[in-house]
Amino acid sequence: MKSVFKVGTWPWLLRHEVRLQWRAVSGTRLWVVGIFGALIWLGLHATAWLLLQGHDAVLMPPKVIIIFGALTWLIITLMFSQAIMLSVTALFDRGDFDLLLASPLNTRTVFTVRGMGIAVSCVMLYFLLVTPFAHVGVFMGHANLLAIYPAIISIGLLVASVGMLLTLTLVRLLGARRARVVAQLFGAVVGAVMFMLSQVQNMLEHQTRDQIAALMKDAAEPGGVLAPDSMVWFPFRAFTGEPIALLTVVTLGVGGFFLVVNLTYKRFLSGTQESVTGSANKVNPSSAPEVRFQNTRGGFIGIVLKKEWRLIWRDPQLIAQTFLQMLYLLPVVFLVFRNSEAVSYVVPGAILLAATLAGSFAWITVAAEDAPELIGTAPVSLTRIRWLKVLAALIPVWIMVSPILFFLLTKNLWWATVFLFCLAGSTVSAGMIQIWYPRAGDRKNMKKRAQGSMLINTVESFCAFGWSGAAYALMQIPSPWAWLALVGLGFAALGPAGAWVLGKSRREQGVLV
């Protein structure tokens, strides 16, 4: 084992790459991730055993090929969006190329291994998902399923090489900063499209759904684009060990990877890296603006709101992460307009979503303050600034859910009142939690905000669910069960109260943000 990872060899460098990527995912809780991962992996073996029992893994029915073939493409799409993000990080953000390229290692090896690291990171999750089928398959006499190994590795290499090629082209054309934004947006859009596709059932009219189904059926007939023997399903058929499909996928994957690496590494070393530093500081002296500041005597609120909204608006990654949550509201909205009886479920759902969004935005504006020292030294009450920051967080949420309020106003005044009361309560509570439990965060790590104090995250959830439950119960008035709203409100009160108690020492220590 030691000789495989001999210092300076490509396996040694690849191990270094994988370790860095792994640490980025698992953080310091390595053993927790390891134990959970192992348990899930064992569970997947059991699932594979159940699925393969009594089925022929060589001659599959056409329907199975089409369904799993489509699932394979879904996985490839997700891997691709991940590959682009990983390429941006691995090639431009990590900043260790100077060290590696200054070392006596072969530069082509360095670049190739970086690509392999991207492929390993893209494929790892899906590798763990599909390889149990190979193991169980061999045990059950389906040796052809061992093809899963070369197939998934080749798909990973192909996806990584296309991702790298696209990233390098974007960086060449747009510069590193803009390319990063495009990559982030692409990842978000892929996630959004996947979700929307999963909700087609709820969002389309019966007639449209039937038309699409008929079209798909035609395409899946023999000789059609989506027929089971079509090349479209080669990636899945490669998993089943079909020789031509497997050979094609392996050739494309391995060949494509080394082709891309050989074509791009010299250009990357000679030119693309320069764009990382060169693009940021382009100067246009003639376009220096006329200096006109807002008159701050009467406009302090405006100054703070403007600053917070600018910072959010100019951070596409943040917008993508946060607004993706809004997307989950869309099927709910479709449900309301198609079935007014569903309102009693939709209102609590919208309250839950608004509370979650308000919590995220308030965390961004209050906890993830970029310049806490500036705020701390300013001659303004810290409490006032924090409340203004919360206001900056809540206004967009209120605007976003306002169509639901207007819709309810046309239907039922009591429902509209309940919605307004619970919306105000849940969003303001989300803000109170951020103020009364001060914590410092980094807006770049918004995804990791849930990894903070488990206790405060729990009371935050209790609060959101409490308001949501209270909304549902209040809408049932005059039902005898409507008193349960008080239970919901009790849970809701746990949020601010919990933050007040848990954050006492932090407030006394004078945590800045």
Place this chain on the structure above:
Amino acid sequence: MDHQTAARIISPALEIKGLIKHFGGKYAVDNLDLTIPQGEFHALLGPNGAGKTTTLRIVAGLLKADAGSAAILGHNIATDAIAAKRLLAFLPDDPLLYGKLKPLEYLEFVAGLWSIDGDTAAPRAEELLKWLDLWNNTNELIEGFSRGMRQKLALAGALIHDPHVLILDEPLTGLDAAAARQVKDLLIERVKKGNTIVLTTHILEMAERLAERISIIQKGRIIAQGSLDELRALAASQPGAIAGATLEDVFLGLTANGA
């Protein structure tokens, strides 16, 4: 003349009495006393971990002291924080700025925090950005700035509200020679105008050339204080002293044995 203005005229720019701050069991600031009169350029020197930054952060209202007090022109930073902060600017050694704002937007926000009227702040911002060679970068986001450019912008932010007392923690970090000269000239000009400057620095030559008085801090206490000549005289009284010593000799001599 109101009572507050009168108090401000006769009060020292900075008055620290019996300041104590500990983290866990370790004292970062240990019963520190320091008085700096108005209009003085004062350098706070000390080895790493001596308590300089902790002291300055307490004075700026960023940390709470465990005991003792700090007052800016007579306003206690703990009990009369808003009034004290109005007269003060603090520049940390690694200033955090808003990456997604442009320089003028940043200065507009800072001016807003100090309630400076937009009509007053706008020309001042233009003047500062031109002075600090950042005027050509006004259309760029701060996230693309180099370390030196960020440091200069943070300094512009500290000066936009025309503070009476400027507290600077390692203000020349990351600046090239030309920018460092610009900043030094700017600071000298502020002192000439009657402002008070308190700075920490590891560049002893800067303290030697600019500071009227120097305090040397070690293990959270002031171990020596005075003009360069006074410190030389003090160092000369130590065993193994060097005749005609530079500030570096004096500093190393005093901190080596804890005076």
